[in-house]
Amino acid sequence: ATVSEPAQKCCTENIQPFLTSILEELMGPVSSGFTEVRSLFDKEVNEIIQNFQKTNDTTKLKENVDQLMKLPFNSVKMEPCYLKVNLLQELLQDLKSRFKVYHIDFVVQRTQNLMQELMENAVYTFEQLFSPSRQADSVKIATTIEKVKLRVLK
Numbered sequence: 001a002t003v004s005e006p007a008q009k010c011c012t013e014n015i016q017p018f019l020t021s022i023l024e025e026l027m028g029p030v031s032s033g034f035t036e037v038r039s040l041f042d043k044e045v046n047e048i049i050q051n052f053q054k055t056n057d058t059t060k061l062k063e064n065v066d067q068l069m070k071l072p073f074n075s076v077k078m079e080p081c082y083l084k085v086n087l088l089q090e091l092l093q094d095l096k097s098r099f100k101v102y103h104i105d106f107v108v109q110r111t112q113n114l115m116q117e118l119m120e121n122a123v124y125t126f127e128q129l130f131s132p133s134r135q136a137d138s139v140k141i142a143t144t145i146e147k148v149k150l151r152v153l154k
Contacts, residue, residue, distance in 0.1 A: 022095065029087035030111055036081040037115050038153060041122050044068055044077075045149040049142050056138050065134075069127055072119040081119075085111045126152045 048064045071077060085108055092104040126148055133144040 018098075025091055026088065029085050029091065032087075033081050033084035033111065033115050034118065036084050037078075037119050037122075040077060040081060041071070041119065041126075042149065042153060044071060045126065045145065049145050049149075052145070053142050058134070058138065058141075061141070062134070065127060065130065069123050071123055072116050078116065078119065081115050082112045085115065122152050 045068070048061070048068060051064055052061050088108050088111065089104060092107060096102065096104060129148045129151060130145060133141070133148075136144060
């Protein structure tokens, strides 16, 4: 009871007025990172489509889809996504001094984990939606892959 009123007053005067601007500032790198995840998924699926259109090889298609399933764990390909979020380090340093925000590395790492999780969900959903169509006519496969990709991105 003794702490509640001063704590509320402190939050109302020293933190709440800045929350909107802080959130906007932090969302820039986060949004960039998630946009990069989306772009990477789109690019990888487009490569699968192009490779299949060149070869019409369903065995190679299966290998490419299997590679896509490993994408969230491919640190080299995911690195550009993670780098976008590293800008949070700088932004959070300012917050650390102004608002005593600690565990900056945890915030960045958790955001990167969420990006990886999003990619895992995207490739899993792609595989689940595409799997029944894998045995279809080879003329329709590229179109089906494109439709599944658009559905996942939606």
